[in-house]
Amino acid sequence: MAQPLLIPRPEGLYCPLGDFHIDPSRPVARALITHGHADHARAGHGAVLATRQTLDIMAIRYGAEFTGQRQVYEGPLRIGQTEVRFHPAGHVLGSAQIAVTAQGTRIVASGDYARRATPSCAPFEPVACDIFITEATFALPVFRHPDPRVEIAKLLASVKSEPERPHLVGAYALGKAQRVIALLRAAGYDAPIYIHGALQALCDYHIAQGIALGDLRPATMDKTEARALREAIVIAPPSAFGSAWVQRFSDPVISFASGWMQIRARARQRGVELPLVISDHVDWDELTSTVEEIDPAELWITHGREEALMRWAALHQRVARPLGLVGYEEEPE
Amino acid sequence: MRAFAQLLERLAFTPGRNAKLAALGAYLRTAPDPERGYALAALTGDLELGRAQPAVLRAMVGARVDPELFALSYDFVGDLAETIALVWPMAGTPEDLDLAQIVETLQAAPKARAGELIAGWLDRLEASERYALLKLATGGLRVGVSARLARVALSQLGAPEIAEIEELWHGLAPPYLNLFSWIEGGEKPVNAARAPFRPVMLSTPIDAEALAQIEPSDYAAEWKWDGIRIQAVSDEGTRRLYSRTGEDISQSFPDIVAHMAFEGALDGELLVRRGADVAPFGDLQKRLGRKSPGRAMLQSHPAALRLYDVMIWEGEDLRALPYAQRRARLERAVADLPPERFDLSPQLSFRSWDDLAALRADPPETVIEGVMLKRRDSAYVAGRPRGPWYKWKRDPMVIDAVLLYAQRGHGKRSGFYSDFTFAVWDGAQLVPVGKAYSGFTDEELRRLDRFVRHNTIERFGPVRSLKPELVVEVAFEGLNRSTRHKSGLAMRFPRIARIRWDKPVAEADRIDTLRDLLPPA
Numbered sequence: 001m002a003q004p005l006l007i008p009r010p011e012g013l014y015c016p017l018g019d020f021h022i023d024p025s026r027p028v029a030r031a032l033i034t035h036g037h038a039d040h041a042r043a044g045h046g047a048v049l050a051t052r053q054t055l056d057i058m059a060i061r062y063g064a065e066f067t068g069q070r071q072v073y074e075g076p077l078r079i080g081q082t083e084v085r086f087h088p089a090g091h092v093l094g095s096a097q098i099a100v101t102a103q104g105t106r107i108v109a110s111g112d113y114a115r116r117a118t119p120s121c122a123p124f125e126p127v128a129c130d131i132f133i134t135e136a137t138f139a140l141p142v143f144r145h146p147d148p149r150v151e152i153a154k155l156l157a158s159v160k161s162e163p164e165r166p167h168l169v170g171a172y173a174l175g176k177a178q179r180v181i182a183l184l185r186a187a188g189y190d191a192p193i194y195i196h197g198a199l200q201a202l203c204d205y206h207i208a209q210g211i212a213l214g215d216l217r218p219a220t221m222d223k224t225e226a227r228a229l230r231e232a233i234v235i236a237p238p239s240a241f242g243s244a245w246v247q248r249f250s251d252p253v254i255s256f257a258s259g260w261m262q263i264r265a266r267a268r269q270r271g272v273e274l275p276l277v278i279s280d281h282v283d284w285d286e287l288t289s290t291v292e293e294i295d296p297a298e299l300w301i302t303h304g305r306e307e308a309l310m311r312w313a314a315l316h317q318r319v320a321r322p323l324g325l326v327g328y329e330e331e332p333e
Numbered sequence: 334m335r336a337f338a339q340l341l342e343r344l345a346f347t348p349g350r351n352a353k354l355a356a357l358g359a360y361l362r363t364a365p366d367p368e369r370g371y372a373l374a375a376l377t378g379d380l381e382l383g384r385a386q387p388a389v390l391r392a393m394v395g396a397r398v399d400p401e402l403f404a405l406s407y408d409f410v411g412d413l414a415e416t417i418a419l420v421w422p423m424a425g426t427p428e429d430l431d432l433a434q435i436v437e438t439l440q441a442a443p444k445a446r447a448g449e450l451i452a453g454w455l456d457r458l459e460a461s462e463r464y465a466l467l468k469l470a471t472g473g474l475r476v477g478v479s480a481r482l483a484r485v486a487l488s489q490l491g492a493p494e495i496a497e498i499e500e501l502w503h504g505l506a507p508p509y510l511n512l513f514s515w516i517e518g519g520e521k522p523v524n525a526a527r528a529p530f531r532p533v534m535l536s537t538p539i540d541a542e543a544l545a546q547i548e549p550s551d552y553a554a555e556w557k558w559d560g561i562r563i564q565a566v567s568d569e570g571t572r573r574l575y576s577r578t579g580e581d582i583s584q585s586f587p588d589i590v591a592h593m594a595f596e597g598a599l600d601g602e603l604l605v606r607r608g609a610d611v612a613p614f615g616d617l618q619k620r621l622g623r624k625s626p627g628r629a630m631l632q633s634h635p636a637a638l639r640l641y642d643v644m645i646w647e648g649e650d651l652r653a654l655p656y657a658q659r660r661a662r663l664e665r666a667v668a669d670l671p672p673e674r675f676d677l678s679p680q681l682s683f684r685s686w687d688d689l690a691a692l693r694a695d696p697p698e699t700v701i702e703g704v705m706l707k708r709r710d711s712a713y714v715a716g717r718p719r720g721p722w723y724k725w726k727r728d729p730m731v732i733d734a735v736l737l738y739a740q741r742g743h744g745k746r747s748g749f750y751s752d753f754t755f756a757v758w759d760g761a762q763l764v765p766v767g768k769a770y771s772g773f774t775d776e777e778l779r780r781l782d783r784f785v786r787h788n789t790i791e792r793f794g795p796v797r798s799l800k801p802e803l804v805v806e807v808a809f810e811g812l813n814r815s816t817r818h819k820s821g822l823a824m825r826f827p828r829i830a831r832i833r834w835d836k837p838v839a840e841a842d843r844i845d846t847l848r849d850l851l852p853p854a
Contacts, residue, residue, distance in 0.1 A: 141398060142406045142419035144460075262419065263410055264345055269749060271775065273346050308405045315399060 005082070005100060005107050006133075008323040013109060013133075017102045018080035020049075022109045025327025032084065034111025035095035036061065036174055039328045049073060051086060053094025053209065057174060060201050089113040090124030091280050092175030093206060099127055107131040108294075114279070115286040116148070119182045120175065120211050124290075132296035133323070136304030137281045138259050139312075145259060145283040151276040152183045155233070158253060158274055163231045166249045167274070170238035170256035173199050175280050177235050178206045180257050181213045183278070184233065194219035196236035196245065223248045238270070259283070288312060303328035334458060335429045336364055337372050338465035344476045353478060357486035361513075368433040370508025373487065375469050377480035378580070380507055382439050385447050385470035387413055393448040397422055414467035417455075421463055424456040432469075433508070439470065481578055491516035496532050496715050499579055503529050527571030530579040531598060531644055531652075532715030533564060536705060536722035544686045544725070551710070553656065554681040554689055556696065557703040557724055558639055559614050560604040561621070565638060566645075567593045574603075585623055586636050592674040595666070596647050600713075601640035602678065604700070611639075611700045613813065614825070640667055641678040641705075644713060652713035656721075659713065693727060699811055703727045729808040730850060731830060732842040735763055736803045739785040740796045750785035750797065751778055753829070755807060759820075759844040763801055766820045766847060772808065772828030781832070804841050806831040812850050822847055 006013050012024030020030040027044035034040055034050075036057030041050075043062040047069040048055065058066050073086045073096070081103075086096035089111055097110040108129040115124050138145075159167050171177040177199050184193065192215040195203060200218065207213055219234045226248040238256060240246065256272045259279030267275035282290060287309070291299055299320040301309050306322035313320035343356040357376075361369050374380035394403055394417045403420060410416040435454060442450055451470055455463050468474050484502065488495040493516055504526030505512050511522040562577040572593040574583045583590050586603070605612035605620060612634070620626060620634050643663040644652050651659050660680075667677050681704065683689040693704050703726035711721030734755035741750055752770040756763035773781060788800040808830035815823035 140406050140409055141402055142410055142416060144419070146460075264415060265411055267346060269775065269778075271348065273348060275346065305405070305409070308402055311399065311401050311405065 005102055005105055005131075006109070008325055010326065012325060012327070013323070015080075015082060015100055018082040018084070018100065020079060022098055022100075023111060025325075031067075032098050033058070034089065034098055034109065035092055037092065037112065040111060043067070047071065049079075049084075051094045051096050054096070056205060057094055057202070060205060061174075087125045087127050088122035090115060090118070090121060093121045093178070093209060093211070095121060097125070097127060099129060105130050107133065108296075109133040110135070112137070112281055113290075115282055115290065116145075118179055118280075119186070120178045120206060126290065126294050129294065129296050131298045131300055132291065132294050133300040133302060134287065134291065134309075135281065135328075136287070136301050136306050136309045138279065138283050139287055139301075139305040139309040141284045141308070143259060143262055143283045144285060145262070145279050146277050148179075148183055148278045149187065151257075151278050152180075152187050155255060155274065155276060156184075156187060156189060158255075159231050159233060162253060164251075166226065166229050166232040166234055166252045168234045168236060168241065168246070168249065168252045168254055169276070170241060170254070170258075170270075170272075171235050173202050173237050176257055176278070177237075178203060178211065178213060179280060180235060180276075180278060181216070182211065185212065185214050189233070190214060191231065191233075192217045194221075194232060194234040196234070196240050198237050198240065199235060219245075221248065226250070241271075291318070292316075334432050334435070334462045334465060336360060337368070337432050337469075338459075338462040340372070341465050341468065341474075341476050342461055344478050350482070353482065354486050354489065357478070357483060358489055361486060361490055365433075366510055366513060367508030368431070370510065370513065371433055371436045373483060373509060374507035375472075375474055376476075376478055376483040378472070378474075379480075380436070380469070380472065382436065382470055382472060385451060385467075385472075387471070389448045390414075390417060390451075390467065390471065393417075393452050394420065396452075414471055415464055418460050418464035418467055421455050421460075423458075426457070427459045427462075428457045430454060430457060430462075430466075435466065436469070479578065480580070487512075487516060491518065493521075499532050500524070500529050502579060503573075503581065528566040528568035528573040528598075530564060530566070530573070530575045530581075532579075533562065533577045533600065534642075534713050534715065534722060535577070535717040536724045537717060537719050539706070539723040539725050541686070541690065541725075549683065549685055549689070551708055552706045552723075553660070553709055554683060554692075555641060555678045555705050555707075556681070556698075556701045557705045557726065558602040558604060558611070558678065559700045559702045560602040560611075560617055560639070562600075563603040563638060564598060564600055564644075565589070565593055566598040567595050569596070582621075584625060585620060587626070588631050589636050589638060589674055592671050595670065597643065597666070598645040599638070599640050599663075599666070600642035600644060601638045604637055604639055605634045606637035606639075607635060608673075611698055613700060635673075637674050637676070639676055639678045642713060655710045655712065656707050657709040689725075693725060696727070699813070701727075702810060727810070729810055729830075730812065731806055731808045732757065732846060733804050733833065733836065733840065734766065734807050735801045735838050735841045736784075736799055736805060737763060737765055737801060738796055738798055739781075749778055749782045751782070753781070753805070755805060756801075757842045757844050757847060764820050764844055766818075766822055766844070767807065767809070767824040767827045769805075769807055769827045769829050772830055773832065777832060801838050804833040804836040804838060805829045806833060812847065814851060820844065820847075822851070 003016055006015050011026040013022045020032055021028045022032045023034055023040040024031050029046040031045040032049045033054055036054045041058050043066040045067045048067040049071045052072045055070050076085045083101045085099045089095040089097045091112045091114050097108050099106055099108045106129040108127050112135050113124050171180045181193055194217050196219050203216055227250050253273050255274035255276055257276040257278040259281055260266045261275035261277045299313055299318055301322045302325050310320055340360045344353055347353050398420050406420050407416045454466055484498050485495050488498050501524050504524045515521050564575040566573050572590045573581055574586050576582055605616040616634050643659055667675055681692055706723040708721045734757050736753050737756045738754035739750040740752040754765050754768050756765045789797045791798045807827050809824040809827040811825040813823045
């Protein structure tokens with residue numbers, strides 16, 4: 001029997017024929033990285049191969065010395081006995097699926113992915129393969145992400161009806177924050193948008209990459225300035241809501257842009273007054289239709305709601321296995 | 334349905350009471366009759382649809398969604414109506430269906446058709462409206478609004494005071510056309526109902542330090558009983574038992590209602606009492622859970638009232654009299670009532686706060702949770718005035734225990750590990766002694782959740798076993814023997830008082846410490 005192309009190991013997916021890992025959760029000799037979110041892109045590997053944008057993002061987050069060697073993906077390449085290609089994943093800027101081919105078998109490790117168009121990255125590209133490795137973050141039929149434009153309209157309506165209350169929108173620094181800003185701009189909102197310091201470098205990088213985000217201002221105003229704001233939208237990482245930084249705003253509307261906001265209890269638990277269901281992952285319908293479109297011989301599932309996706313696969317006579325990888329956040333949104 | 338769905342959404346996420354009141358007020362002011370009346374009844378728990386039992390809903394959704402996928406979804410979401418609303422595969426185009434028409438159709442339809450009717454509507458509604466419909470149809474709204482808050486919002490629409498509305502409430506029926514008309518300036522509805530509820534008087538907490546500021550001789554004291562506060566009203570043949578928020582619970586307590594051969598309104602504590610022995614709160618809880626208790630339950634768990642005040646007696650309203658005079662009237666009244674169902678909450682004799690502290694520290698029965706203080710000259714007034722009535726609760730007991738298991742919460746905490754089993758040392762073994770799921774802040778909950786995820790040994794469905802590494806200080810109200818628990822102990826209302834991130838596990842308490850706290854066998 002041929003050697004398996006990818007093997008789940010405690011440190012992550014390993015490819016023996018090419019002697020590399022994909023998105024390992026611990027430092028390894030050679031890592032191929034799908035995208036820059038911290039649970040997929042960790043510092044301390046011997047060598048990293050990724051898209052230029054993912055490498056840039058890792059350098060912004062971890063400092064220039066985040067790896068021993070770095071290699072920009074510029075086109076198909078051979079690694080050991082394998083051929084490796086990167087394809088857009090539509091998740092965040094620089095995100096890629098990694099296709100590994102050897103001995104007549106192709107596996108696509110899709111990392112995290114989304115199917116809806118966003119100005120902040122190239123759209124997902126379906127790649128024919130024998131084994132498709134998918135995330136299962138929102139793999140339950142309760143997750144049907146609404147049109148993000150409707151969610152943004154809710155935010156803008158709330159801003160209009162309560163102009164004195166600054167709207168603080170929680171959004172993760174890489175991807176979600178820029179997606180929310182781009183959606184606001186697309187909805188015709190052209191006032192300055194205030195951003196928390198933790199978002200500055202990544203927003204600057206998006207702008208440098210040609211993604212228009214409009215007038216962004218640092219949310220570092222003092223109390224008097226903050227209280228004088230009207231119809232203000234402030235974007236911050238959710239962790240900032242627990243910090244003293246929030247105290248400058250008087251009676252803010254706490255909002256949060258995440259696929260998890262579909263579940264009321266999640267929103268209430270986080271003290272969110274204005275939940276916005278905006279996700280950079282596939283929802284249930286998008287995930288299952290992607291699998292049907294690609295139609296792989298086998299479906300491997302990395303992290304999230306594996307049981308439900310396994311059940312769906314069984315109902316549709318698909319071969320599927322959960323990889324049981326550790327280290328990916330249960331809530332990466 | 335759209336406006337009502339939006340209201341539920343606002344109520345669910347708006348944290349402040351005033352903002353909730355504003356949202357309720359805006360809806361009640363703008364929604365048409367009879368829709369707003371049905372919506373109000375749904376919020377106050379007075380809408381009798383009773384058509385959609387959970388089993389009907391499950392069958393309905395089972396025809397559209399794979400049961401296993403549904404079960405996984407329900408486990409994740411934690412709320413039946415919400416899960417169905419989200420998984421429902423919509424078949425038609427969304428419409429703004431008429432809420433009043435839905436309510437009236439459901440009320441008129443035979444029970445067997447409820448599932449089919451609801452499914453037909455679900456096909457034509459958006460997710461948040463599907464949720465609103467299902468909440469309406471199942472009756473359990475639980476949207477963070479009490480019946481009282483809904484009535485307060487109502488009172489803010491016009492001139493009538495909340496107390497006036499509450500007194501009238503039980504004589505009115507949905508969709509409350511006459512009530513809305515009165516509030517908006519029309520004629521006051523005549524209270525046709527016999528035995529109306531009257532708003533109760535509540536106490537405020539006090540501690541030893543604050544007690545030093547007040548004069549002991551101004552106050553009468555009695556035990557604080559661990560039952561539920563009740564108002565028993567008997568009015569020309571109509572007999573009702575109300576909870577302290579005015580919910581009518583007469584149906585659950587036929588054994589009391591049958592003996593209410595008096596004319597008046599009495600205030601007291603509902604208990605399960607066998608002869609002179611007051612049963613623990615758990616026994617009362619069993620009764621409260623039964624809408625219509627069977628004969629066996631009535632015999633094994635007989636209910637009784639322990640009375641402490643009289644509001645109305647034989648046509649006379651006594652509420653303006655001083656407490657001491659009302660108490661004298663109450664004593665005379667109780668003397669004529671059957672003693673197996675009605676008795677007096679005895680008064681405690683004390684001269685100084687130290688005397689009372691000594692009594693409080695050593696109550697004669699375990700179902701006593703402290704002492705009540707009532708100013709001798711206080712009139713009976715609705716609400717929670719500060720000063721006339723105080724409760725001085727017993728201090729909780731505390732132990733240090735080790736977290737052993739965690740379970741994912743439901744409802745508000747779904748997705749978070751929020752229900753904990755804790756243990757104490759028995760020799761070199763840790764023995765589970767209880768479960769706690771409260772006492773911590775949201776921030777602590779997130780830290781606990783993180784701790785659970787990083788210290789899991791094994792998973793069993795929604796439960797994880799944990800490395801024994803974290804000590805928590807557990808506070809509880811009492812301890813009883815139990816044959817149901819391996820440890821032989823059952824704690825009353827345990828909660829996590831403090832998380833001891835710093836404390837070594839070896840320093841957690843031993844089981845002997847708990848056994849010493851048990852009441853004598």
